[in-house]
Amino acid sequence: xxxxxxxxxxxxxxxxxxxxxxxxxxxxxxxxxxxxxxxxxxxxxxxxxxxxxxxxxxxxxxxxxxxxxxxxxxxxxxxxxxxxxxxxxxxxxxxxxxxxxxxxxxxxxxxxxxxxxxxxxxxxxxxxxxxxxxxxxxxxxxxxxxxxxxxxxxxxxxxxxxxxxxxxxxxxxxxxxxxxxxxxxxxxxxxxxxxxxxxxxxxxxxxxxxxxxxxxxxxxxxxxxxxxxxxxxxxxxxxxxxxxxxxxxxxxxxxxxxxxxxxxxxxxxxxxxxxxxxxxxxxxxxxxxxxxxxxxxxxxxxxxxxxxxxxxxxxxxxxxxxxxxxxxxxxxxxxxxxxxxxxxxxxxxxxxxxxxxxxxxxxxxxxxxxxxxxxxxxxxxxxxxxxxxxxxxxxxxxxxxxxxxxxxxxxxxxxxxxxxxxxxxxxxxxxxxxxxxxxxxxxx
RNA sequence: GCGAGCGUAGCUCAGUUGGUAGAGCAUCACGUUGCCAACGUGAUUGUCGCCGGUUCGAUUCCGGUCGCUCGCUCCA
Numbered sequence: 001x002x003x004x005x006x007x008x009x010x011x012x013x014x015x016x017x018x019x020x021x022x023x024x025x026x027x028x029x030x031x032x033x034x035x036x037x038x039x040x041x042x043x044x045x046x047x048x049x050x051x052x053x054x055x056x057x058x059x060x061x062x063x064x065x066x067x068x069x070x071x072x073x074x075x076x077x078x079x080x081x082x083x084x085x086x087x088x089x090x091x092x093x094x095x096x097x098x099x100x101x102x103x104x105x106x107x108x109x110x111x112x113x114x115x116x117x118x119x120x121x122x123x124x125x126x127x128x129x130x131x132x133x134x135x136x137x138x139x140x141x142x143x144x145x146x147x148x149x150x151x152x153x154x155x156x157x158x159x160x161x162x163x164x165x166x167x168x169x170x171x172x173x174x175x176x177x178x179x180x181x182x183x184x185x186x187x188x189x190x191x192x193x194x195x196x197x198x199x200x201x202x203x204x205x206x207x208x209x210x211x212x213x214x215x216x217x218x219x220x221x222x223x224x225x226x227x228x229x230x231x232x233x234x235x236x237x238x239x240x241x242x243x244x245x246x247x248x249x250x251x252x253x254x255x256x257x258x259x260x261x262x263x264x265x266x267x268x269x270x271x272x273x274x275x276x277x278x279x280x281x282x283x284x285x286x287x288x289x290x291x292x293x294x295x296x297x298x299x300x301x302x303x304x305x306x307x308x309x310x311x312x313x314x315x316x317x318x319x320x321x322x323x324x325x326x327x328x329x330x331x332x333x334x335x336x337x338x339x340x341x342x343x344x345x346x347x348x349x350x351x352x353x354x355x356x357x358x359x360x361x362x363x364x365x366x367x368x369x370x371x372x373x374x375x376x377x378x379x380x381x382x383x384x385x386x387x388x389x390x391x392x393x394x395x396x397x398x399x400x401x402x403x404x405x406x407x408x409x410x411x412x413x414x415x416x417x418x419x420x421x422x423x424x425x426x427x428x429x430x431x432x433x434x435x436x437x438x439x440x441x442x443x444x
Numbered sequence: 445g446c447g448a449g450c451g452u453a454g455c456u457c458a459g460u461u462g463g464u465a466g467a468g469c470a471u472c473a474c475g476u477u478g479c480c481a482a483c484g485u486g487a488u489u490g491u492c493g494c495c496g497g498u499u500c501g502a503u504u505c506c507g508g509u510c511g512c513u514c515g516c517u518c519c520a
Contacts, residue, residue, distance in 0.1 A: 020455050032493055032510045186518050359478055389480035405479060
């Protein structure tokens, strides 16, 4: 119980910090907000882009057999018929206000009576579909209805042949995409964890059916290594959930779950989807999406291994892991307690990687020169306002790993003090060596 | 979608038994200091979530609505 209370407390501290420092705040807040939508502020967008860049580099730029794609959010409506998104969850449902049960109206013996408790206190039958609707063209009728994509992977399947032909890729190869997806979630919850507009980072890897399990294991390991090595996740923070109940088309599936303040939650899925998606799109489009192997003369439907992660969830996972409160010693007199809020973010994703802080306003000119140089290579920030200690704390709160203090000796010895966020230790580094020094510490 | 709780400054919250509001922190300026939330002086900030009703008068009472949190439900 005490643990749960602490965690709920942690969640509200994170939400509060996000609002205060401009990481994330509610969309349309001056109008009272809109449920399930969140805006990323100045620091938030820096960090979000850094995470995306890290993923893209890992999944696309360092691999010859993975190609990128940026498809539209609105697709031909039949895409969602083929994928099964339109048929499922488009049933009429009713809720019993007395016993809180929910029923499909077409399955009730008597649609006016609760099947469970016999009560008559039912809500009006409503259509449940998690896809967001819109209209293409100025006429709002069924003919012109379209949907915002519920996941970024379907357009990858749809464009599979075009990508294959254009890039002359042979199996096995993958297609990756980062982009917005939309779901009319019944109940958005837990800050940005479940929202109605979100960003996915997905990769579909196409291979021969016989090699499917082998690639499934490969990508599972790759993704786990990414969290361990690139984001520093440890075994107490994430775990693997193996699906026992699989979708009818799937051969294997795991989720990578993370310890959020509200409990364990899915961060990424690695799924063996078999031939299902390409077969469906082949069937509905009438196009032959089979792969022809020139060496063996075989024609077959590729098997798909998917890695799918929510960017917003990775963002929230990083914040959950990074948030910490120190009770560090203070050097100032007259302070009983010094609680320091610090985000121990990996330097690669920190919104500000380097802060340049002149000890005095009199040092403005030269310190500003240093800042302008470093800002070409690192996400940097300059701050002269307030005492040096206060500025360190401001940077701690947004997770800046390195603060460079430009002091009265800097102009003569051509060096600055580098103060490290987590240890608060300081080191004197010559200005000409700063770039190499920081690049080595920050990494990609 | 159902139920419960909540909504006052950027953040955390106090307050008004109905007479349009305060604190701490934060922010800004000047002075001072010069490596871990220093100090002094001064300054900025709210349609008390939104709409409506009752009332001479509503931030306060009532209704609705929007949003947040928790539980149930849902999560293809």
